[in-house]
Amino acid sequence: MRIQLVTVGTTGSVAPYTGLAHRLLADGHDVELATHARFESLVSCCGLRIRPIDADPFEALLGAHSRRGSGLPALRALRGAGQRAALDLVDGILTAVDPKADLILLSTLAAPIGSVVARYHRIPTIGAFLQPDVPSREFAPCSMAWRGPARANPLRARLANAAFDSLYDAAVRAVHQRLGLAPAGSHRLRTTRERDNWPIWHGYSPTVLARPSDWRSGLRVAGYWWPHECPQWQPPALLADFLAAGPPPVLIGFGSMMPGDPEQLSHLAAGALRRAGLRGIVQSGWAGLDVIDDDIITVDAVPHGWLMPRTAAVVHHAGAGTTAAGLRAGVPAVPVPVMTDQPWWAARLVELGVSEQAISYRELTESRLADALLAATRDGVLRRNAAGLARALQREDGAGSVADAIARLG
Structure with missing residues (x-):
């Protein structure tokens, strides 16, 4: 089967799909990953073919978030940046979608545009999401604060989805116009997908977040899709020597986030490590x-x-x-969420007992981080909980679940 995976966003929105794509490749499928050109080395190192999407608006979007102030004008400015980012993706996804594909898997951020293009070419699609998307009573939507079971959760989720859809409205209407289709908005397309029981596989562990009992058919929780690691990769000598020179260090990194002044954040991280008396590895990141x-x-x-x-x-x-990745490693976490779904996952880590507390980035101080580091490295309960979760994740095969389902389609 000729399969294309389309995903856009930051590194965390791309890397898990290399593992899923590699599993499908190993099963004998012809697999291509369509994503931003900046990730070409990440994809090709895994032995995968990439179809580059030149438009990459997410660094600018994250920069806009890091510079935003407070109040209604700031929220409006950030909303405008999100709408521009979606519009910037239209030409890239239009070009990237393979008209000869037998099946296309779409990530959350690619689905609103990619599903229109795939339908135009009469190609079946499946959602391949890293976060829950459909409302449930059992938890709040991941763009809001974490809440357990509550009657109001479905309403919260519908409001969150409406806000997300509004960011894509102009982009979805533009792609309809480019293809000569009757205009339709993003929310209408979501309603249609739900009515048609559009299949979605979720790439997170049911041990971390169980499938809700009130979800419709067609929604499945596969387990994590672990990034495929380049077989030729070797650690830098500096890193290998540092790890060998003393006890396990603490890792501090914010990935693709650009939460503030890098010099100030670097100084804060160094000060917290010194206060806690710990060795540290800092990832430069974006x-x-x-x-x-x-x-x-x-x-x-x-x-x-x-x-x-x-x-x-x-x-x-x-x-x-x-x-x-932290759960798979079996080590305690100190989550410092910045935006979108991060506060939700951070709260979930506390619920799972692998973190003592989450610290919002806006409330991060040297002393608070030092205290959290001491708790994370000294609390035996956190370590045991983290190790137990890691053992449970080892028994799951998220990519295999999706591969088996696709094999049944053929």
């Missing part, structure tokens, strides 16, 4: 962090699956992919 000290090093991109199990704890922004 934020451009840079710390040099006797017991602290700074590294560029390093596979989480290799590095995190070698640490004592992980400080991260609680994006879906990084959250998954």
